[in-house]
Amino acid sequence: MVLTTAEENYLKAIYHLSDGGTKSVSTNDVAAEMKTKPASVSDMLRKLGDKEVIEYRKYYGVNITEEGKKRALTTIRKHRLWEVFLVDKLHFAWDEVHEVAEELEHIQSPLLIQRLDEFLNYPKFDPHGDPIPDEFGDVKARPRLALNEMEIDSSGQIVAVKDSSAAFLKYLDKVGAYIGARIKILDKVEFDGSMEILVDQKKTLFMSKDVAANILAIQS
Amino acid sequence: MVLTTAEENYLKAIYHLSDGGTKSVSTNDVAAEMKTKPASVSDMLRKLGDKEVIEYRKYYGVNITEEGKKRALTTIRKHRLWEVFLVDKLHFAWDEVHEVAEELEHIQSPLLIQRLDEFLNYPKFDPHGDPIPDEFGDVKARPRLALNEMEIDSSGQIVAVKDSSAAFLKYLDKVGAYIGARIKILDKVEFDGSMEILVDQKKTLFMSKDVAANILAIQS
């Protein structure tokens, strides 16, 4: 069963909105994600239902099937491998690659992806720190570390905070250390555990050990 | 002015059929090349005419414009650069790359092509021996050599014959040394100038100096 580019994009959106297939997803949510109108989504859901990559009950949203999950993971795998290629080999900045990878992910050639994976030396994570599913759809979870547990010179991406009080989030926002920010540990002060951190390859930030211990990152 | 993938493919076909824009091309010829019906071609020619990449006079075929030539050469450049990538970096065989490059050539990102060119070290010819236009559309012609002028171990592609008598072409056909064949010089006998040649990476051929002198190739 062949999926069109549009169908692949819808399926990927549904996969993400459903948290990897664990929740059902509404028509409106898909429309928002795809930047289309709900009426267009209804049509597409019927098609995807016919192709059995989602389970579609009118008025009750959709659930992704096992087959659909497999397809979505393949697309995600291709997207992330191309991102690694663009950053590692063609020296794109990590925030310039998404649009192009969005096009490249639809190239139809299993051999191409297999060879690309080999060429890139089987990377496990993309430049944003997201895991690359293997050819069977299995992903390697990456452990989260508090910033104060990271080594000097190591890089990663902020994925969560332990203390999610408004005050703390406001502070993070103010200093520019949002969820998703790319970071690098520049220095750690032995005396008090405070740290110097590079955010998004441009901004340097100082923070106390207490603050650092509240920020979780994945290492890349 | 943006061209769709279909429009790019038609334009490329017209460019090739017109010998690089030197001849006008008929609707029927385009239909044959694109494997579509003449009726579909008429429609598309009107569109391409509106976009001023061809000059279209009903019932009198088309001529490609300067702008159209530029666009076609950009697409050809992208196609051939991707072919080099697939063969040199991903170890595809030279005859496995066309379909995939046909998809890759439509990725829209000038930066991507610039970086790819750099990554591949500015190749001048693709794996089939065809020249890669530079970013201004200029192509480097490659001199033709008679096979007996080629060095041992050098590779290339047969592009023409000096003696194009039916008898000689029949002979070539029989031994499998058609125009376009990929060849490699395996050995040259000093004594009589006869040669051993690998055709299409699989078939070994022996030929006299006289025969070799009649076959022209480009080196790769």
Add this chain to the structure above:
DNA sequence: TCTTATTTTTAGCCAAGACTAAAACCCTAA
């Protein structure tokens, strides 16, 4: 439970790019 608000679907329309069938055009040979 009934009414209203929200969500979702249906119906009808559009553009791109294919098709078939039929009409229009061009050219050549008698």
Add this chain to the structure above:
DNA sequence: TTAGGGTTTTAGTCTTGGCTAAAAATAAGA
């Protein structure tokens, strides 16, 4: 110069993936 044959265009249809407007179904509040 006209008839026929081949080529090309037009007209009308199909599918995909959008859209709007209106109808239908669900959900929520009194």
